[in-house]
Structures are given as structure tokens and as C-alpha cells.
Amino acid sequence: MKNLLFLFTLISVATNLHSQTIEVCPDCQYTSIKEAIKSSSPHDAIIIKNGVYREGNITIDKPLSIIGKDYPVIDGESKYEIFTIKSDSVTLRGLKLLNVGVSYTKDLAAINIINSDYVNIKDNILENSFFGVYYQKSSYGLIEGNVMQGNAVKEISSGNAIHLWHCDNMQIIDNQVRNHRDGIYLEFVDSSRIVNNVSEGNLRYGLHFMFSNWDDYISNTLRDNGAGVAVMFSRFIRMEDNLFEKNWGTTSYGLLLKEIYDAEIINNEFYKNTIGIYGESATRIKISNNEFHQNGWALKILGSCMDNEVVSNNFIGNTFDVTTNSSRNYNIYNGNYWDEYTGYDLDKDGYGDVPYRPVSLFSHVITKSESSIILLRSLFVDLLNYAEKVTPVFTPESLKDELPKMKPIQ
Amino acid sequence: MKRILKYSFFDMIRSRWSIFYFLFFLITASSLLYMSNDSSRALASLMNIVIILCPLIGTLFGVMYYYNSRDFIELLLAQPIKRRDIFLGEYFGLAFSIVISFIAGITIPFIFYGFGGADTLVNFLTIVVAGSILTMAFLAISFLVAMKNSNKIKGFGLAIIIWLFMAIIYDGLFLMSLFIFEDYPLETFSLAMTVINPIDLCRTLVMLQLDISALLGYTGAVFNKFFGTSQGIIISLFFALLWVAGPVWTISWQCKAKDF
Structure with missing residues (x-):
């Protein structure tokens, strides 16, 4: 990927050795970005110096590098979409984009990329934007090091910070997105990487995947979002080293999986979410080496989930470890550490000698009658759970960890 | 009444039982704080203990104390003192000393450790109030039971059955009725059921305080609103x-009407 980009830059530099640099500032030859773009030739660099520019919608229709010096302010005056990019190989860097217009019929964005490949959006600051960066039918884009601060109040009148639609081979790296509807939204996006981003305080999802395949998201922090992270109708997604934190509320999830196949969820940390992972029709997913700490439900795996493996995770201080609404189980639980495990390890191999059943009777009861959760932490419920633990009758017989770890997995 | 209250209070506060009770809460609260190193988590664990133990200890102490001080009561009855003053004096003396042991026992560790924020302080106060009310209520119930039954075995048995009913059987019936009437809207019903039973009421109040309310979903929202x-x-x-x-x-x- 990187090599390819490099090669491409090399070729583009080689074929355009005569590229010019045009400066824009309040007392330069060009005082307006639009004029500068008009009189530039492909592969020129336009350097925008410090100042405030109010020019409505700016369309870029040739390959250009637009570079801001000391973060020049480009203001959409709460009416316009700021940049519309309709050409390949455009770079936007070091700009401060403010006040995108809000529309209920058009998805106005601070930067809207239409049918253009190799567009790089780097190190920009976006404030008060409806949609932040919006790629449509574009490939090989790079979104790196941007800070996007929205002011979303209601879901219907707000947009997504990073919105990708029908794209592939995209990279989203080191961005910080806050207070939008969705932090990062991907729909029909394949073979892309989402690395090291921070998405917090968004109204709906911190990260939202729809119909996207072969994507990796790694080392992201997803905190305090309305409903957490959702991965839906997708295949071959790899989720690694992410932190899902404090997605706390009556309809919140750390991670929502719906109609998703063949994913890997490895080395993530789920801390203080209402539901750590919620799975509905999730199939062939490998959940391993994750930390589940102080969640309401660590795992809520519905009966429609099959052939998933829950292996070598730590479950510590969760109100409920695992809940399911079915009396059958088609998933594998093996070698996890459960803090509520009370068994023994006579042969000292580090694994308990009796299996652990993570579904307590009470968590099973709640799925049948939701209002009974009001009896949580009552002595009666503790007795009930204990009795069920000794002789399981209601909870799924085969849902058990045959090799529960005695000590937390490092 | 004041004098009898004073006697019974000092009698009780000097006794092994209230010192034991005080030490129990002191050690539990400080070890919870020491082990979890986080006052809000310690409070959550403490809540479970308070909800179960305060009614149970109240029940046992009430019966025990009444049967122990029967002779003293009979002696007092020979004096020109109102009957009401004797019995209420005995009860309040007992109740105050137990409540004070309880409050002192759980407050001292938190004072040394620090509350760590206004939220925790509110939660702490909720637990203190809940525990005190539970103790007072179950002391009164068991005191009454002991008064009505001069047979000690019967008295103890009945008091424990009342505790058992309130702490465990009630919730069982509650859960059963939730299942039987599943098809009806049950929010008001469960609210009423909760408010009626003091143990459930205290448990729910503390639970809502302790930020578990997000787990409770729709029911929790109804409760939170109430x-x-x-x-x-x-x-x-x-x-x-x-x-x-x-x-x-x-x-x-x-x-x-009590006959001796």
C-alpha cells in the first residue's frame, strides 16, 4: 500500500517537473483560494497563509496540493460545503475548516470527495462541521492526523465525522473525532485500515461498519459514545488492541455485532460498558485475549450466533459474564479466566478441574422477563443462582468453559 | 421514659454484642476499602452486606434483648412508671445503641480513607440511612414478636420466619408474579412491590444510587423517574x-394489655 503510494508520487513528480507553487494570503498576488485554483495547472502546490477565507463552496477539479501555513481559517459561514474534490491525487493539509452548513436534504461536508482516488486529508482541524470528511466512490485515500470537533445535539440534524461510502483501500490513521452523530462511518468499504483513532462523545456510534469486508481496525479508543461501536453485515473484519470504554447507558454497547461473519476480536479491552459485546446472528467469530472489566453484561450472545470461539479472555468484575436467550449453545467457550469461578485445581496445571458455567440463572431469567432485573442483588437471587450452579436445569447445558483458568491471563 | 432509655442504652452499648457489631462493620468497611482501593466499589460491596445483615442482626438482637431484660422489665413494672415508657424506653435504648454502633463502624474507615467526591458521599449517606432504617424496623418487629410470645423458642422462630419472608420468600413471590403476569404492564406493580418491602426498597434505592441503573433498562428508567x-x-x-x-x-x- 505505502510502496504503491510512493511509486505513484514518484511518477507524478517525474511527469510534472515543472510544477509551480502558488501562494495565497490577504496581501499576496492571489487573495482568494478560488482564483488560485483557477489559474493553477495540475500538480501545482497552493500554499495558503494565515488569514480568514470566506469563499463559499470551493471545488477542486485538478490534482493539487493545498497546504495551509499556521492553520489558515476557511469558513463555511454555516451555509456551504467547504471543499468539493472531484479530481484524483489531491492533498489537503494543515487547514482549519469551520462552520459547515446543515442541510436535511444534502450531506454537506467540510471536505467532500467524489469519485476521486489518492486523495490525502492530513493534519487538518475541523470544527463545527455537519459531515467532516466525506468520501464517495473513491479509493486509496488517506485520512491522517485530523482533529474533528462537532457540535451534534440531535441525531437527525447532525452528520458523521468521517463518512466513507463505496470506497476501498482507505487508511484512517491518528484522527480524533468528537461530538458528531457517528465518529467513523463506513458503508461498502473494503480492504481498509483504521488505526490509532480516538472517537468519543458521539451521539450514536463511535465506529459504524455497514456492508464492509476485509477491514482492520487496530488500537483505536472508543469512549463515551451514545451506543458504542456497531459492526453490521460485514465479513472478515479484524479488531485488535482497541479500547472500548464507558459506553454506558440503557441502550449502549461496547461492541455491537449484527450479521457479521469470520471476524477476529483480539486483545481488546472492554471497560465499564453496559454490554461489552452484543452478538446477533454473528458467526465464526474468534474472540480471544480480551479484557472484560466492570461491564454490566460482558457478553450478550443471542441464540442466533453460531460457531463462535470465546477463548483466553479475562472476565473481571462484570455484573453478568454471559447471557443468552436460547437454551441451546452453538459456541465454544474455552480457557477463559472468570473471577467468579469457585472451582479447584488439584493437578496444578493452571486450569480448574470442574467446568465453569458463565450463564447464571438470574441472567437467564432476565432474558425471559425483563422487568425482573429489579431483583438484582437480592438474597433470593443469589440463592437461586447458587442452586442452579450446583445442578443446572434451566441454563444451557453445553454453555460451559471446560478449562477455566485459575489466574488472570497476562 | 428518658431514664429507662438511658439505662437500656448504656447497658447495651457496654455489652459485648454492640461492641462486636461495631467492630464487625469497622473491620468489614476498612478491609473492603483497603482491598478494592476505591471508595465507590467498596460502597457497592458494603451495600450487599448492609442489606442482608442489618435486618438479620436487628431480628436476632431484638428477640434476644427482650428475653434477656424480661426480669428487669418485670422489676420496673412494680414501680409507678407508665407501661408505655418502660417498653418504648427499652426499645429505643436498644435501637439507638445498635444504630450508633453501625454508623460508627462504617463511618470511621471512610473518614480515614476519604470519601473521594460528592457522589460517593451521597451514596454513602444512602447506605447509612438505609441500614439505620432497616435495623430500627427489624428491631421493632422482633421486639414486638418477643413481647407477644413468652415462649422463647416460638419467639425466635417467628422472628426468623418474618426475616426469612421479607428477605427471601417475598422476592421469590415477586419474581413468580412477574412471570405469571408477564403479558401485563408490570412497572407500577413492581414499583409498589418494591416500595412495600423495606429490604427491597433499600436495595433498590442504593442500587439506583450506585450507577447500576443503566443495566435496569426500561424498568430502571421507570424506577429512576419515580x-x-x-x-x-x-x-x-x-x-x-x-x-x-x-x-x-x-x-x-x-x-x-400484656400479661405477665
């Missing part, structure tokens, strides 16, 4: 105090 209004707080406090005032009033009324 307990969030001043009307809800007044109603629940009224019912909680009714469990203290009711038995106490019955004691003062029944003692007149």
Missing part, C-alpha cells in the same frame, strides 16, 4: 419509616 421526583422520595421514605413507626406504635399499644 425515585428522582420529590414525591417518590417522600412516598418511599414514608413507607420505610412506616416499618419503624408501625411496630413501635403496636408495641406501645400492646404493652398495656
